[in-house]
Amino acid sequence: MTSDVYRGKESALQLRQLQRKSIEYRRAILRSIKAANAGHTAGSLSCIDILNVLYNYVMDITPENFASTARDRYIQSKGHSVEALYVVLADQGFFPESELKTLSRFQSHFVGHPTRKVSGIEHNTGALGHGLSVSVGLALGAKMSGSLHRVFSLLGDGELAEGSSWEALMAACHYELDNLVIIVDRNGLQITGATEDVMGLEPLAEKFAAFGCAVRSCDGNDVASLTRAFDRLPFERGKPNLLLARTVKGAGVSFMEDVVKWHHRVPADDEYQAALTELAAAESAL
């Protein structure tokens, strides 16, 4: 397993393109949530840069190779941030973005959590603490079959209170799954408040390391920091890769950043316009 094929892509242009994508994606997330009048706004903004870099820089997953067993696999354990996944999949060409207008509508396949009815999605998630076990099975199956594909698993930090996550982590380390890349969207908030107030996680990096993971951290809202982190895959032979991505919930829209109520609040008209204006300014500044 090597990530060599991904090295050298980080030209200024590439980086600039990724930065531009992050803004486009943020706009699309807000557009979808506003149209549906539902969605997990802040969590999607928190993890969108991670998904951007995964789909546009790291993972070998395309509409063309999606039936191939050799493709990389992506499991989004924090299923509630599905809007982030939908806009990236639309941009990758899995389906036209216009279909996202049906988000949360009666009988739409674009449900509020990932389902396999949507092209590009591997597995149904939404109940927390499930995705890592499934990812472990995928990575183990790849090892057993001698397949070189990698498995990327995005976890929220709040969901780490689910004990099954730690069962899965034990198994990932026991089976030395260095083809598994676990990314934790460490935004520090969950629906009730700060993770450290609701159920303390720290010292989180030390916990992951103590289980046997190869732990690295990065700025999960900075595409340059993310690409540098992923360039170093696999972090260590024989250990699952654990990227602790420090993020800000609601990142990119100042009045949503680090504010608990934006967990699944839909922006009012004036808030929506203010967010778009802010994103346009950020785009101009690139």
Place this chain on the structure above:
Amino acid sequence: MIAPAIGRANLEVFADTLLALARRDHSIVVVTSDSRGSGKLVPFGEELPDQLVEMGIAEQNLVGVAAGLAMTGKKVFAVSPACFLTARSLEQIKNDIAYSDHPVKVIGISAGVSYGALGSTHHSIHDYAALRAINNIDIVAPADNFEAREAIRAALNHPRPLYIRYGKKPMLELHAPGARFEIGKAISIRDGSDLTFIATGEPTGRALLAAQALDAQGFSCGVISMHTVKPLDSAALLNAARHSRAIITVEEHSVHGGLGEACATVLLHQGISPPFKIVAIPDEYTVTGDQFEIFDHYGISADGLAETARELLSRR
């Protein structure tokens, strides 16, 4: 009247059958939760170590991992005590297997009250009810060695998620040579015009003994092995209800939500209301003891079922 021969434990037949299949098909993978001993899978692990994955005592993870393995093209048998597998891991069965539609074979070992003396923590008399309410998973409870073996063979290429439960005690051989097993298709063991026992799983042999005893007393009693609890073979049930005066359902499960209520629903929806009785485990913390002692206590015995039958038939 020839007494049925005593066979082996269904669990042993399951393990032997799976090993024989896995020798030829290396895509078969067994996932266990420190349960290879209980599952009679020690020989499997010794002979085919690359096809057995140990997850430790972590049933939730076991089911999620099983789903992931199935997504890589493996034919996955997730084997764990039925009591834990269908309660602790119920959400993983619901979401990671059934809802996500990965054709994992969920194998509940030492099911029902097989762990009788260990107490209610170890009993699984909720599994039919829990899984019946989950879309896209079929439920099979083999009655004897033939059904135990055929259920695994059928499971191998079953296109949908499937749950099968196995017990630990030697079972009576119930079926004549040439019997055919198909998931979703009940097997009629004998016909009867007075009453038909509709039984599932390991109490089925007891229903047959009861029917034979009732024969000697002048009653004509049929027995149907309803090995598939879901999807229920409604046609076989309705046929029995039309050709015999009364129906008794028999199961190693709570009276709530199992075979009996499934049958009652089918009959009532069809406007058929024969004398009807559900023989199952009542809504109480189950007495402890040997599986067969518990059966006897709750009337899931040749004598108990015969008495229930006579009482039901005397009502009109």
